[in-house]
Amino acid sequence: MNDSKTVSNIVSRSMFSFLQQHDVPAALIHRRTGITPYELTQSDTRISAAQHYRLMILVEEKREFLFSDYQPDLALADIFRCWGTLSSLLTNSSSLRQGVENYLKYRPIIGQTDHIQVYENDEQLMLEYLNSGPEILSASLASPLGNFTILAELIGHYDRQTYASIQVTLKGISANARQSQQLSSLLGFSCQMGAARNTLTFSKQHIDQPYDFYNHKLFETIQKAADSEINTIISNATPLTQEVKNCLRAHYQNPTVHQPNPANEITLICQKMSIPRWTLQRKLLHEGQNFTELAQQTKMEEACRLLQQRNLTLSAISERLGFSSQAAFSRFFRNKMNTSPLRYRNGLATYDKA
Incomplete structure (x- = not known):
């Protein structure tokens, strides 16, 4: 994986x-x-x-x-609310074809853990959702249904006649004709459950019809912003950045080798990775990262994890994470989470009782 x-x-x-x-x-x-x-x-x-x-x-x-x-009508609305750049790009494309192509190209803004394959003949275009995760999720319903709902709403945005031609199949779901009919009624297009593949198929009759409200200059501006978001995602997932975070996690999770002085962290990580300090900082900068921010982010994630372990005192957590005192840890935590470590832990206790 x-x-x-x-x-x-x-x-x-x-x-x-x-x-x-x-x-x-x-x-x-x-x-x-x-x-x-x-x-x-x-x-x-x-x-x-x-x-x-x-x-x-x-x-x-x-x-x-x-x-x-399920609320299929909220599909595009949710994208507008959560990913403004992506939604603006999708709804201001030159044609339905470009809108679909942009969705497939910029889907990593939402997530990178699955894949959509495109098949095309003279009359129809078919999109097949492929799970990239463990086998247990091969018959997952939520992800293909979510993607297909967004695509269907996108198709409807450009051409309602094409929307009426949509046919969806969902794999691995035991269902009778009545259940498939209920889902079709909910979604507003034909949906067959219990199929061999996850697919969405629609007519190509109007796929290249120019979009009347297309604004080319606006599209170019939005596309640059979307490209920037994609580049940030890629840079944040580079092997070096991930390796540094993994080393930091191991450092915080192993108190026997922990050194209380945070200033020693970069030295220790450089030793573990066998890389000069200047080289590490330069390469991280090239990826749009810096060591201090990575360390603080990883330390915060580890603090939240440790606070779930109720056998650990705040003092012990502070020491494990390399703070000079519990007060210093509390200041750091409050600055990041707008609450104290104790209140945060008590909030988790409330969840435990739910």
Whole structure:
């Protein structure tokens, strides 16, 4: 599994909310997925593929509620609300074809943990959703349905006649004709459940018809912003950045080798990675990163994880993370989370009782 693949934490927050609505305690979700509350609450944070897959497995355990909770009309609205640059690009393309192509190209802004394959003949275009995760998710419902709903709304934005031609198949779901009919009614287009593949097919009759409201200059501006977001995601997932974060996590998780002085952290990491300090800083800068920010982010994530372990005192956590005192740790934590470590821990206790 490629650790460099990530998903926007906006997706994780949505899945987290769904699980809590159906009586899954927050503490259990954190424990099962390894996703910390800090990772969920920070803006512009990405969740690793491994964590995302574990969260998807939890969602699949509640799949019977997916239909009752599903609101397909909110698909594009959610993209506008959460990913403004992406939504602006998708709805201001020169044609339906370009709109679909842009969705496929810029989907990594939402997540990189799956794939959509395109097939085309003279009359139709077919998009097949392919799961890139563990085999247990091969029959996942949430991800293909979510992607197809966005694509369907995008198709409808450009041409309602083409929208009426949409046909969706969903694999691995045991369903009778009545259930397929219910889902079709909910979505507004034909949907066959229990198929061999996850596909969305639609007519190409109007796929290249120019979009009347297309603004080329605006498109170029938005595209540059979208390219910048993609480049940031790629740079944040580079092997060096990931390796530094992994070394920092190991450093914080092994108190027997921990040195209380944070100034020693970069020296220790350089020794572990066998790389000169200046070279490490230069390469991180080239990737749009710096060691201090990486260390603080990793330390914050580890602090949230350790606070879930109620046998650890705040003093012990402070020492493990290299703070000179518990007060220094509390100041750091409050600055990042707008609450004290103790209140944060008490909040987790409330979740435990849920």
